[in-house]
Amino acid sequence: MKITLLSLGKTEEKYLKEGIEVYLKRLKHYIKLEVNDLPELKNTKHLSAEQQKKKEAETIIKCISSTDYVVLLDERGTELSSLSFADYINKRMLASTQNLVFVIGGPYGFDETIYERANDKISLSKMTFSHQMVRLFFVEQVYRAFTILKGEPYHHE
Numbered sequence: 703m704k705i706t707l708l709s710l711g712k713t714e715e716k717y718l719k720e721g722i723e724v725y726l727k728r729l730k731h732y733i734k735l736e737v738n739d740l741p742e743l744k745n746t747k748h749l750s751a752e753q754q755k756k757k758e759a760e761t762i763i764k765c766i767s768s769t770d771y772v773v774l775l776d777e778r779g780t781e782l783s784s785l786s787f788a789d790y791i792n793k794r795m796l797a798s799t800q801n802l803v804f805v806i807g808g809p810y811g812f813d814e815t816i817y818e819r820a821n822d823k824i825s826l827s828k829m830t831f832s833h834q835m836v837r838l839f840f841v842e843q844v845y846r847a848f849t850i851l852k853g854e855p856y857h858h859e
Contacts, residue, residue: 703795705735705844708765709806710758711742713834725841732848735841738765743808751810759813762805770803772820774812775836779823784857787824788847806836 713719722737729735740761746754766772771794782790794802804824805816817823826839849856 703733703799704801705733706770706801706803707735707737707806707837707840708740708762708803709737709833709837710740710761710808711833712739713837715834718834718838721838722841725838725845728845729841729848732852733844735844737837737841740765752813754808755810755813756815758808759815762807762812762816763819766803766805766819767801770801771799771822772803772805773822773824774816774820775804775806775826775840776812776823777825777828777830779825781825781828784843784846785850785859787843788850790824791844791847792851804840806833806840809833 713722726735726737743749743754743757743761749757791802805812805820807816812820826836826843831839846857
């Protein structure tokens with residue numbers, strides 16, 4: 703299985719980039735995780751939130767194949783503990799999922815077409831985080847999930 707993280711825009715902060723790289727390097731021992739930063743929309747001040755979501759959806763859809771298992775990282779998604787997230791990843795592997803694609807939307811969330819295409823929705827927290835921070839939190843949680851699945855001492859209960 704391969705895991706892909708799609709997100710709109712780039713991670714600008716050096717400390718976040720470095721943190722993401724730390725976990726991506728650690729994850730190489732377990733799984734291939736690809737972070738794909740999609741281009742951020744330009745000249746959005748004349749667009750409504752709905753128009754922005756529609757344009758972002760067009761960009762996202764181009765990066766998803768019909769066989770991908772798509773999971774939205776969305777505030778309306780199911781909240782999981784780290785152990786439950788590890789179990790979720792394990793179930794996807796046991797189901798022979800080829801490409802598990804997690805998507806971080808834009809500032810206004812997702813267009814309805816993306817919700818319709820998604821197989822699932824997960825919330826990382828009830829709190830709101832910057833999209834740049836979500837990338838770091840997500841790759842850390844994927845790393846944590848694999849250490850849990852392998853019975854390694856990274857996670858403490």
